[in-house]
Amino acid sequence: MRRNLDGSDRAIVERLSRDARVSNREIAEQLGVTEGTVRSRVKRMEEERQIRITAVTNIDRFKDAALAYIWIEVERSDQTKAIASALADVTELGFVGVMLGRADILAITMVRNAEHLAEFVHKRISVIKGVRGTRSTLGVNFIKHDYRVARIVS
Template sequence: MTKRQLDDLDLSILEWLSEDARISNRKVAIELGVTEGTVRARIKRMEDEGQIRITAISNINRLANPTLAYIWIEVEKSSQTDDVAQALSAIPEIGFVAKTLGRSDILAITMVQNNAQLASFLHSTISGIEGVRRTECSLGVNFIKHDYRMSRIV
């Protein structure tokens, strides 16, 4: 199946949904000057084609002691980068994995409640992945901005 590019109407619908995914199709249609059926069909197509996913997101500011842990990973051989990244992406506690350029090969992001939980996670889970040479962590402790449109990152 060939995926269509998002056009201006799709992007306008997404802008409304990014502010409040529970907004009615009718309200979006009125605001954009199209029919409710058009909005409904566009949302369904974007979901069916995997271009969007509508989901509930926890409010990071409401968690008891949220600590965002950025785990910088160095692999033993560059040929192992893809395998290590795939192994990391299969771990439910990790919300973001990217191959990077620079000092580290991979960045993984997870949420922890305290340093002990992070240490346990690193020692019992991350270090057990074949190809992981070294990890370094940075902790995000004060959230200045959290754009929910970027929620998949955290």
């Protein structure tokens, strides 16, 4: 049974989203609960796949790379799920999502430059059966990049 996150769960997630290496003891002190409470809640949320604690690459440190957004249109809408699944198997892609709007799918990856992006799209994306076309953009200067973007918004 998967439960909704309550206020204490959200407070724990908020604290972990700032620094996932913080100790359960420190979180417990800040929230006024026991360390065991924090430990069991984190364990439950991980087991129920409500959270995942992981390391995140700091894209600000990659001076020779750009974030590439690849907008993909499919030939037929009933192909969208299969194409998105095929894209999810492409190891270089860090994000694949089915979208509403002009594009059917958005894929995100890191590339060295525009030439590298073009080569990647032509060799790895456009060859997938059912892909009608792609449009790409490069993010070159990030004003704000919040690593917690995937957190649960209350």
